[in-house]
Amino acid sequence: MWVPESNRFFLTMLFWAMILGFIALGYYVSRGEYGPEFMVTLFLVLIAAGGASAILRQMRRELR
Numbered sequence: 255m256w257v258p259e260s261n262r263f264f265l266t267m268l269f270w271a272m273i274l275g276f277i278a279l280g281y282y283v284s285r286g287e288y289g290p291e292f293m294v295t296l297f298l299v300l301i302a303a304g305g306a307s308a309i310l311r312q313m314r315r316e317l318r
Contacts (some may be wrong), residue, residue, distance in 0.1 A: 261309055268306040275299035 275295055282292040 261313055265306060265309055268302045268309070271302040272299055272306065275302060 275298055278295045279292070279299065282288065282295065
């Protein structure tokens with residue numbers, strides 16, 4: 255599948271943000287800390303997932 259260069263850049267950044275966010279969330283869960291840092295990290299992971307899904311939806315529309 256052909257991916258435009260700008261979409262590829264943003265997808266790479268968003269997927270790395272999600273991976274690092276999941277690592278941080280795992281750290282907070284393992285320590286039992288559910289404070290503000292956990293909530294901010296969860297919010298950032300959700301934003302990254304939403305952005306990645308929006309870009310993937312746009313790419314699917316362009317391919318049709």
